[in-house]
Amino acid sequence: MENKRTCLYDKHVALGALISPFGGFDMPIQYTNIVEEHNAVRKACGIFDVSHMGEVLVTGPESEKFVNYIFTNDITDAPDGKIYYGMMLHPTGGVVDDLLVYKMGDKRFFLVINAANIDKDVAWIMQHAADFDVTVEHQSDKYGEVAVQGPKTEEIVERILGIPCSEMQFYTCKEIEYAGETIIISRTGYTGEDGFELYGSHEFTNAVWDKLVGSGEVLPCGLGCRDTLRFEVGLPLYGDELTDEITPLEAGLGIFVKLEKENFIGKDALAAQKAEGLKRKIVGIELADKAIPRHGYDVEADGKVIGTVTTGYNSISTGKSVCMALIDAEYSKLGTEVAVRIRKKVFPGTVTKKRFYDKNYKK
Amino acid sequence: MSKIIDGLFYAESHEYVKIEGEYGYVGITDYAQHELGNVVYVDMPEVDDEVTAGEDFGAVESVKAASDLISPVSGVVVEVNEALNDSPELVNADPYENWIIKVQLSDASETENLMDAAAYKEFIKE
Numbered sequence: 001m002e003n004k005r006t007c008l009y010d011k012h013v014a015l016g017a018l019i020s021p022f023g024g025f026d027m028p029i030q031y032t033n034i035v036e037e038h039n040a041v042r043k044a045c046g047i048f049d050v051s052h053m054g055e056v057l058v059t060g061p062e063s064e065k066f067v068n069y070i071f072t073n074d075i076t077d078a079p080d081g082k083i084y085y086g087m088m089l090h091p092t093g094g095v096v097d098d099l100l101v102y103k104m105g106d107k108r109f110f111l112v113i114n115a116a117n118i119d120k121d122v123a124w125i126m127q128h129a130a131d132f133d134v135t136v137e138h139q140s141d142k143y144g145e146v147a148v149q150g151p152k153t154e155e156i157v158e159r160i161l162g163i164p165c166s167e168m169q170f171y172t173c174k175e176i177e178y179a180g181e182t183i184i185i186s187r188t189g190y191t192g193e194d195g196f197e198l199y200g201s202h203e204f205t206n207a208v209w210d211k212l213v214g215s216g217e218v219l220p221c222g223l224g225c226r227d228t229l230r231f232e233v234g235l236p237l238y239g240d241e242l243t244d245e246i247t248p249l250e251a252g253l254g255i256f257v258k259l260e261k262e263n264f265i266g267k268d269a270l271a272a273q274k275a276e277g278l279k280r281k282i283v284g285i286e287l288a289d290k291a292i293p294r295h296g297y298d299v300e301a302d303g304k305v306i307g308t309v310t311t312g313y314n315s316i317s318t319g320k321s322v323c324m325a326l327i328d329a330e331y332s333k334l335g336t337e338v339a340v341r342i343r344k345k346v347f348p349g350t351v352t353k354k355r356f357y358d359k360n361y362k363k
Numbered sequence: 364m365s366k367i368i369d370g371l372f373y374a375e376s377h378e379y380v381k382i383e384g385e386y387g388y389v390g391i392t393d394y395a396q397h398e399l400g401n402v403v404y405v406d407m408p409e410v411d412d413e414v415t416a417g418e419d420f421g422a423v424e425s426v427k428a429a430s431d432l433i434s435p436v437s438g439v440v441v442e443v444n445e446a447l448n449d450s451p452e453l454v455n456a457d458p459y460e461n462w463i464i465k466v467q468l469s470d471a472s473e474t475e476n477l478m479d480a481a482a483y484k485e486f487i488k489e
Contacts, residue, residue, distance in 0.1 A: 034426045035401050224427055290404045290451075292424045313426065314403040321404075343406065343422060343429075 006051035007144045007202035008209055015220055022223055023115030025052040030222040038225040038316045041191050045150040046221035047212050050197070051205060052115035055143050056125060060134035063107045070128055070265055071101060072248060074258040078103040083171040083186055086256045088124060089266025093247040093273060097121050098238055100188065102173050110173075110184070114238045128265070144205025148212065149195030149221075149229075151360065157185075157196055160215050161208060165196060170361050179204065190226060192233030192359040231311050234284070234324070234355035240295060240310040241282055241324055249273055250326065251282045252354065281332040282310060284354035285340065286322045289347050290314060293323035293340040300346060301338045306331050309340060317357045324354050365394035365487060368459055372474045373483035374435040381462065382474065387436045388462035389414075391423060391454065394487045399425040402454045405447040406432075407463060412440045414466055416473050421463070423454065436473050438466040 003026040012019060017028035028049065030037060040046040058067055067075055073086030082103050088096040097117040102110035113121045122138050129136045148157060157165050163176065163185060173186035183200035198208055212218040227237065236242050241251050248257050249270055259271055287293060293312035298305045312323030323340065331338055336351040371379045377395035380387040396402065404424040414420045414434040421432040442465035447453060453461040478486060 029427070030400070033401065228426060290448075291406060292404055292429065294429060314424070316426065345406075 004052075006049055007205055008049040008051060008146075011206070011209055011213075012049065012220075017220075017222060023052055024118070025115055027052060028220070028222040030224040031220045034222070034224040034228065035316055037219060037221040038228050040219040041150045041193055041221060041225065041229055042317060043151065044219070045148065045152040045156050045217060046219045046225075047209065048147040048149065048221050048223070048226055049145075049209070050147045051144040053145055054113040054115060054118035054121065054138075054140040055199065056111040056113065056122060057137040057139055058109045058111060058125075058129075058134055059107055059137075060132075061107060062133040063109055066129060066132040066134045067101060067109050067111075068261065068264060069132070070125065071099075072257040072264060072266070073101070074261045075101055075103060075109070076261075080105050081172045081174055083173055083188060085171075087242070087248050087253070088121065089248070089264070089270070090244060091266060091269060093249075093266045093269030094244040095238070095242040095246060095248060095251075096124050096244070098236065098242055102184070102186065104173070104175065104184075116239060142201070143199045144202045145197060145199045146205060146208055146212075147189050147191075147195060147197045148218065149189045149191045150193050152217070153193075153195045154362070156212070156215075156217055160211055160217070168196075170194075179207065187362070190235060191229035192235070192357065192361075193229070194360060194362045225316075227311070228313055228316050231313055231324070232315050232317055232357035233359045234353070236282075237311065241326075246282075246326065247273060250278055250280055278329045280307065280326055281329045282324055282326050282354065283332045284322060284352040284356060285309075285325050285338060285349045286320055286352045286356075287340060287347050287349040290321050291342045291345070291347050292321050293325070293342060293347075293349075298341045299325045299327050299338055300341055301331050301336070306338065312340075315356050320356070322352070322356045365392065365397060366459070367393070367480050367484050369480045371459070371480065372435060372477035373480070373486070374433060374477055375486065376431075376433040378433060378435050379459070380435045380466075380474065380477070381459075382468075382471070385468055385471070386441065387438070387466045387468050389434060389436065389464050389466060390462040391432070391458050392483070393458050395423075395430075396455050396458045399423060399428070399430055401426050402451045405451050405454065405463060407443045407447065408440050410440055410443060414438060414440060414464070416476070432463065434466070435477055436466055436468055436470075438469040440464050441467050
């Protein structure tokens with residue numbers, strides 16, 4: 001099947017980006033150099049085309065009740081403009097997808113889902129919506145999206161785009177009129193740095209890209225460094241740390257699961273898992289050597305395989321070879337000595353926190 | 364434009380070997396280092412390990428991916444480039460100056476199975 005292209009595809013080609021398939025789209029992986037792009041976001045400002053992300057609007061009298069039923073976090077009585085991170089679960093507790101829910105207004109919720117899961121998620125949402133008095137609109141084709149990330153972003157968005165944003169709290173959004181259309185801006189991201197994400201028409205998305213990149217102050221950044229950035233601060237990627245087979249509790253994301261909430265899909269399975277205790281957990285591992293533990297490599301201890309690497313890199317910000325791995329819970333205590341098999345050799349390491357670099361959010 | 368040096372022999376998997384007497388210096392080509400991007404680790408064999416033409420002897424790792432190193436020649440490793448342990452980025456800076464292993468060749472005629480500079484230049488154009 002032919003991959004889809006975002007509304008910024010021609011810009012990526014013109015910039016000479018390395019293009020690879022991701023989540024059913026042909027996406028820019030890097031423009032010039034993944035390390036420079038990574039560092040631009042840590043130290044200044046970078047822009048990502050994230051138009052591949054999916055958007056679903058849920059409205060109607062029972063929209064709050066419905067979203068609460070399919071979502072692990074609790075959106076009851078959410079103030080307008082507040083954003084919640086959480087997951088949609090299978091009845092087994094495995095993850096259908098992780099997503100953001102934007103409370104846009106009265107009985108109006110904007111769901112942002114992963115590109116690779118758009119078809120699966122929309123079918124899932126539609127299927128369960130049938131029992132509620134809600135309207136579900138799939139809007140992925142309508143919206144382009146860019147993420148502008150890094151410590152200089154607030155000042156740049158205000159000055160170059162003319163969008164006031166310094167008053168916005170972390171994980172909030174607002175709708176504003178811009179060049180004749182209603183766009184959404186949110187103080188969110190996937191890099192561990194302060195930043196904003198902007199949703200609007202394809203024309204708007206192209207105009208924002210041109211203004212920011214054209215200014216010379218904002219570096220185009222590919223999905224390559226988006227992954228290294230999110231990894232360093234311990235953020236999960238669906239497909240690596242979250243899958244149909246891994247629960248949010250195993251992934252260490254229990255704070256986004258409100259088991260005290262009345263009911264939601266997967267609640268019983270997670271409550272049972274919590275009561276029984278976790279058999280496996282996602283941990284951080286730091287290797288002594290510079291060899292790089294990568295997705296799928298075996299983790300070993302006591303002469304046997306105890307788990308699998310979910311994501312690993314030589315961290316660009318710290319220079320250390322580190323990974324997140326799903327391992328037997330009995331080895332998950334901080335400081336436990338484990339090893340990762342990399343090709344023919346076994347490299348020793350220790351269990352650490354899975355945040356390898358501190359987040360720098362504006363609260 | 365990737366740099367290619369006359370007098371070296373090149374493999375389709377983008378390693379080169381530079382022959383000096385009974386020894387061969389093996390590394391990756393400029394084309395390969397460019398395709399890989401920032402090299403952050405070189406997994407090298409030990410001195411006295413045997414390598415076989417067409418078989419892997421280690422890997423070069425960039426930020427995004429690991430790429431196996433395939434030996435273009437057979438023989439015994441007599442030296443590894445220790446400088447790459449601390450500074451793997453030397454492979455990006457000058458991949459021909461910064462060879463990876465030095466091999467005592469067991470069969471000098473194996474270079475006949477490799478490409479010369481002109482043939483490799485054509486090969487990477489495709």
